[in-house]
Amino acid sequence: xxxxxxRGLGQRLAAIVLLIWSLGxxxxxxxxxxxxxxxxxxxxxxxxxxxITFEHYRKLVGGLIGLPDETGIWHDFLRALxxxxxxxxGATILTTAIAALAAYAAVRMRFPGRDLVFYxxxxxxxxxxxxxxxxxxxxxxxLHLVDTYTGIILIYISAYLPLAMWLMRSVYESLPLSIExxxxxxxxxxxxxxxxxxxxxxxxxxxxxxxxxxxxxxxxFSVPLVFxxxxxxxxxxxxxxxxxxxxxxxxxxxxxxxxxxxxxxALVVMFLNRFLLNGLMAGAGK
Amino acid sequence: MRIEFQGVHRRSLRxxxxxxxxxxxxxxxxxxxxxxxxxxxxxAPDVLQAFEKDTGIHVDQQTLAWDQLHTxxxxxxxxxxxxxxxxxxxxxxxxxxxxxxxxxxxxxKVEQSALDEISVLPIFKYDGKIVGAPYNNDFKMMVVNTDHxxxxxxxxxPRTMDELLAAGKAIKEKGITKYPFGLPLSVGEATSTAWxxxxxxxxxxxxxxNGEPAFTDPSSxxxxxxxxxxxxxxxxxxxxxxxxxxxxxxxxxFKAGDISFxxxxxxxxxxxxxxxxxxxxxxxxxxxxxxxxxxKTETYGLPEALAIPAASxxxxxxxxxxxxxxxxxxxxxSYLEHGTLPTRKDALMDLNGKGKLESGDAIVEQVSSxxxxxxxxxxxxxxxxxxxxxSAVNAVATxxxxxxxxIASIAKAAKxxxxxx
Numbered sequence: 001x002x003x004x005x006x007r008g009l010g011q012r013l014a015a016i017v018l019l020i021w022s023l024g025x026x027x028x029x030x031x032x033x034x035x036x037x038x039x040x041x042x043x044x045x046x047x048x049x050x051x052i053t054f055e056h057y058r059k060l061v062g063g064l065i066g067l068p069d070e071t072g073i074w075h076d077f078l079r080a081l082x083x084x085x086x087x088x089x090g091a092t093i094l095t096t097a098i099a100a101l102a103a104y105a106a107v108r109m110r111f112p113g114r115d116l117v118f119y120x121x122x123x124x125x126x127x128x129x130x131x132x133x134x135x136x137x138x139x140x141x142x143l144h145l146v147d148t149y150t151g152i153i154l155i156y157i158s159a160y161l162p163l164a165m166w167l168m169r170s171v172y173e174s175l176p177l178s179i180e181x182x183x184x185x186x187x188x189x190x191x192x193x194x195x196x197x198x199x200x201x202x203x204x205x206x207x208x209x210x211x212x213x214x215x216x217x218x219x220x221f222s223v224p225l226v227f228x229x230x231x232x233x234x235x236x237x238x239x240x241x242x243x244x245x246x247x248x249x250x251x252x253x254x255x256x257x258x259x260x261x262x263x264x265x266a267l268v269v270m271f272l273n274r275f276l277l278n279g280l281m282a283g284a285g286k
Numbered sequence: 287m288r289i290e291f292q293g294v295h296r297r298s299l300r301x302x303x304x305x306x307x308x309x310x311x312x313x314x315x316x317x318x319x320x321x322x323x324x325x326x327x328x329x330a331p332d333v334l335q336a337f338e339k340d341t342g343i344h345v346d347q348q349t350l351a352w353d354q355l356h357t358x359x360x361x362x363x364x365x366x367x368x369x370x371x372x373x374x375x376x377x378x379x380x381x382x383x384x385x386x387x388x389x390x391x392x393x394x395k396v397e398q399s400a401l402d403e404i405s406v407l408p409i410f411k412y413d414g415k416i417v418g419a420p421y422n423n424d425f426k427m428m429v430v431n432t433d434h435x436x437x438x439x440x441x442x443x444p445r446t447m448d449e450l451l452a453a454g455k456a457i458k459e460k461g462i463t464k465y466p467f468g469l470p471l472s473v474g475e476a477t478s479t480a481w482x483x484x485x486x487x488x489x490x491x492x493x494x495x496n497g498e499p500a501f502t503d504p505s506s507x508x509x510x511x512x513x514x515x516x517x518x519x520x521x522x523x524x525x526x527x528x529x530x531x532x533x534x535x536x537x538x539x540f541k542a543g544d545i546s547f548x549x550x551x552x553x554x555x556x557x558x559x560x561x562x563x564x565x566x567x568x569x570x571x572x573x574x575x576x577x578x579x580x581x582k583t584e585t586y587g588l589p590e591a592l593a594i595p596a597a598s599x600x601x602x603x604x605x606x607x608x609x610x611x612x613x614x615x616x617x618x619x620s621y622l623e624h625g626t627l628p629t630r631k632d633a634l635m636d637l638n639g640k641g642k643l644e645s646g647d648a649i650v651e652q653v654s655s656x657x658x659x660x661x662x663x664x665x666x667x668x669x670x671x672x673x674x675x676x677s678a679v680n681a682v683a684t685x686x687x688x689x690x691x692x693i694a695s696i697a698k699a700a701k702x703x704x705x706x707x
Binding site for chain 1: 367534541
C-alpha cells in the first residue's frame with residue numbers, strides 16, 4: 001500500500017518537474033513579453049510582471065487593428081509572418097506530394113537502380129547544410145532565385161524530401177499489397193489505385209511527413225538568412241533577432257514576437273498530433 | 287470519420303495549391319538603384335529620402351541583426367557576388383576582407399573634407415588603402431552610476447587605476463552594491479576587447495613594433511590586466527557570474543542598478559541607460575573617460591564603416607550614397623534620429639555645442655584619445671587571436687587557468703594565427 005502511494009507520488013512529482021521543464025521557458029517568455037522594459041531590468045528578476053503591458057504586442061500587430069504606431073514594426077512583422085507561412089506551407093505541400101509519389105515508386109515499381117537511387121537520396125540527410133551553402137548560393141544567383149519564394153522553397157524541399165521519402169516508404173511497405181492487387185483485378189489503373197486507394201490509407205504517414213516538414217521549415221534560420229535578404233521574403237526567424245541591436249536588446253519585443261511565432265506550429269501539432277504518431281509508427285509492427 | 291477527413295483534405299489541398307501557385311510565380315522584390323545592407327535599423331527614412339531627393343537614386347535598404355551580418359556578407363562575397371552595393375564593414379573584418387580583395391579601394395573617391403574630420407580612418411586601411419568609410423563611431427569608454435559614487439562619498443569620477451580600485455572597494459564596503467565592477471567574461475568578442483582595454487589602462491599594448499606579443503612580461507600591461515581581472519573577482523569586485531556574461535548581460539545589470547561601473551563599454555548605449563522607460567538608473571548614468579595608471583586616458587576604436595564590394599555592379603551610385611551620408615548634416619541627423627554616433631569631429635562638436643550629445647564632454651574628450659588597436663589595420667589573423675584571448679580570460683576568471691598559463695596560451699595562439707595555422 002505504502003509503495004503504491006509512493007509510486008503515485010513519484011509519478012506526480014515527475015510529471016510536475018516535466019511540466020515545469022517544458023512549460024517554464026514558455027511561461028517566462030510570456031511573462032517577459034507582458035513586462036515593461038524597466039521591469040525587465042531588475043534584480044532579482046521579476047517572475048511575474050509587476051504591471052502588465054501589451055505595448056510589445058501593440059507594436060507587433062497593433063497596426064493591423066488600426067492602432068497608431070510610429071515605429072512601423074507591425075508592418076515588417078506581419079510581412080515576415082506571411083513569408084514564414086508561405087515558405088513553410090509551400091515547402092510542406094510540395095515535399096509531401098513529391099515524397100508520396102517518389103516513395104510509392106521506390107516501393108511498388110520495378111526499375112534498375114531503384115534501391116540505389118532511394119538510398120542516395122536518403123543519404124543526403126547526412127550532408128551538413130553549411131557545406132553546400134556557398135555553391136548553392138552561386139547557383140541561386142545564376143538562376144536569379146535569391147530573394148524569391150521559389151528559390152527558398154526549392155532549398156527546403158531538397159532538405160526535407162529525403163526524410164519524408166524515408167517515412168513514406170515505411171508507410172507503403174506496411175500496406176498490404178493484396179488491396180492494390182484486388183483493385184487491379186477490378187480494372188483500376190495504377191494512378192487510380194494510388195490516388196483513390198493507397199493515398200487515403202497512407203494519410204497518417206502523409207500528414208506525419210507534412211508536420212515534420214512544416215516544423216522544420218518554420219524554424220529554418222541559416223537558409224533564409226542568406227537567401228532571403230529583403231522584407232519580400234524574410235521570415236520571422238530572421239526578423240526577430242533584428243530586435244536586438246548592437247546597443248540595446250529589446251527583450252520584451254523579442255519575447256512577444258516569439259510567443260506569436262509559436263502559435264502556427266503549436267496549432268499544427270495540437271490538431272494533427274494523432275496522425276503524427278500513427279504515421280511515425282507505420283510499419284513498426286510489420 | 288475518414289470521409290470527413292478526406293473532404294477537409296481536398297478543400298485544404300485546393301486552397302493551398304492556389305496559394306502555392308501564387309507563391310511560385312511571385313516576383314522578387316523590385317530592385318532599387320542601389321542596395322544597402324546594414325545592421326539594426328539602418329539609416330533613418332528621413333536621411334534616405336533626403337538622399338533620394340538630392341540625387342534621384344533610389345535606395346533599397348536591407349537590414350539584418352548585427353550577429354548575422356557577417357554570415358550573410360561572407361557567403362555572398364565568397365561566392366563572388368555582392369550582397370549589396372554598399373555593405374557594413376566592422377573594424378574587426380578589415381584584414382579578412384582586405385586580404386581577400388573583396389572591397390573596392392575608396393582612396394580619392396570619398397571626399398577628402400570628410401575624411402580629414404575622421405580620426406578613426408586608419409582603422410579601415412588595408413595595405414595602405416582605404417577600404418571603408420567610417421560612419422558609426424564606437425570606442426571603448428567607461429560608464430558610471432553617479433548616484434553610487436555620491437553615496438560612497440566620491441566626488442569625482444576615477445581617472446587612475448588606483449582611484450578606480452579605491453572607488454570600487456568603497457562602494458562595496460558601504461554595501462551600496464555587492465559587485466561594483468561590470469565586465470563581460472564569457473567566451474566571446476566582448477571579453478577579449480575588454481582585456482585589450484584594461485591592457486591600455488595599464489599603459490600597455492598588445493603587440494610591439496615588430497609584431498611580437500607585448501603582453502608576456504609580468505610588468506607588461508596585458509599581463510597586469512589579466513591579474514587585475516583575477517584579483518577583482520577574488521576580491522568580490524566583479525560578480526563571478528560574469529563568466530557567463532557578454533555585453534548585453536552586463537548592461538542589464540547596470541540598468542538594474544546592480545553595478546556601479548561598466549569598465550568596458552561604449553557611447554552607444556548611454557541614451558538607453560538614461561531612458562526612464564528602459565532603465566532603473568536613468569538620470570544617474572554617465573559616460574566617463576577610461577582610467578589609466580598615468581591619469582592620461584587612452585582607448586581604442588571599434589567603429590563601423592560603409593564599404594563597396596568589388597563585385598558591386600553599381601559602384602558609382604554606391605559612392606554617391608557614401609559621400610552623402612558622410613556629410614556633416616547627414617551624420618548629425620542620423621544621431622538625432624537613430625543614435626548613430628558621428629565619426630566626424632565637426633558633427634560631434636556641433637551636437638555637443640547644442641547640448642544634444644549624451645555625456646558629450648566625456649565623449650569629446652575620449653574621442654581625441656582613440657587609437658586603432660592595430661596600427662596597420664586589423665590583420666586577417668585577428669578573429670582566431672581574439673577567440674583565443676577570450677577563452678584564456680574566461681579560463682582565468684573561472685579558475686581553470688593561472689594568469690601565467692593564460693598569457694602563454696594567448697601568445698601561442700597569436701603566433702599560430704599569424705602563421706596561418
